[in-house]
Amino acid sequence: QRGDNVPKVLVFSEEGYFLYSWNNTVEMPHGIFVLNTATDSSVWITDVGTGKYGHTVKQYSPSGKLMQILGTPGNAGSSLIPLQFDQPAEIFVEESGDIYVVDGDGGMNNRLLKLSNDYKEIWLAGTNGTGIGQFKIPHSVTVDPFGRVWVADRDNKRIQVFDKVTGEWLGSWSSCFSEDGPYSVRFTANYKYLIVAQLNINRLAILAAPPVGSIGDCVMVNTVQLADETKPHLVDVDMKSGAVYVAEIGAQQVQKYIPL
Numbered sequence: 001q002r003g004d005n006v007p008k009v010l011v012f013s014e015e016g017y018f019l020y021s022w023n024n025t026v027e028m029p030h031g032i033f034v035l036n037t038a039t040d041s042s043v044w045i046t047d048v049g050t051g052k053y054g055h056t057v058k059q060y061s062p063s064g065k066l067m068q069i070l071g072t073p074g075n076a077g078s079s080l081i082p083l084q085f086d087q088p089a090e091i092f093v094e095e096s097g098d099i100y101v102v103d104g105d106g107g108m109n110n111r112l113l114k115l116s117n118d119y120k121e122i123w124l125a126g127t128n129g130t131g132i133g134q135f136k137i138p139h140s141v142t143v144d145p146f147g148r149v150w151v152a153d154r155d156n157k158r159i160q161v162f163d164k165v166t167g168e169w170l171g172s173w174s175s176c177f178s179e180d181g182p183y184s185v186r187f188t189a190n191y192k193y194l195i196v197a198q199l200n201i202n203r204l205a206i207l208a209a210p211p212v213g214s215i216g217d218c219v220m221v222n223t224v225q226l227a228d229e230t231k232p233h234l235v236d237v238d239m240k241s242g243a244v245y246v247a248e249i250g251a252q253q254v255q256k257y258i259p260l
Contacts (some may be wrong), residue, residue, distance in 0.1 A: 008026035100112065152181070
């Protein structure tokens with residue numbers, strides 16, 4: 001959560017009971033990603049602050065111990081050596097350790113970076129613009145089991161899709177987003193659907209995920225209309241239970257949905 005003199009990270013049980021909080025070296029958190037492997041768990045946070053901790057992507061232990069900093073704290077930039085960010089919006093980490101970062105949330109960069117597990121650039125896609133493979137505020141990123149990287153290109157009101165090995169552009173969806181751009185994108189646990197948060201119209205869109213092959217165009221299967229001024233900003237899915245969590249910056253709450 002954001003704000004002055006408040007703990008930035010709050011930890012709850014799956015039933016919604018508050019467990020503990022921590023506040024170390026987090027200035028203005030924007031995206032959060034929890035990686036659970038067979039041997040370890042870690043929490044990755046993108047920090048869009050403009051002070052001494054900002055413009056970074058950070059890895060923490062579940063208890064809040066700082067383990068890794070990517071970027072140059074307090075200094076925005078576009079460099080790859082050393083690695084720099086400007087208000088990085090979100091991160092997705094695969095079990096292999098490969099990292100995808102969308103950078104940024106309104107700063108000088110409009111790009112998607114893939115990094116190796118030793119934090120070196122594998123490929124980079126995107127510049128500022130409206131053309132194929134360009135972005136205007138790339139705000140969320142996720143990966144499917146078929147080698148595709150999905151990016152919420154927020155202010156272009158579309159989702160763009162890339163090959164995870166090469167970074168090649170595979171297609172885009174825009175027809176579902178005429179009312180509002182996508183803010184957050186995640187797959188359901190069975191990878192049959194994409195859940196997309198649309199902040200300005202207080203809505204979750206449920207889209208059919210295409211099979212291997214052509215991306216085609218988006219098909220809206222259903223929607224969940226939230227209350228006015230809820231403002232869903234971030235969605236995540238428990239890939240074991242299928243539960244969907246929605247972080248709402250208008251209502252300042254998290255809602256949990258479970259499959260029926």
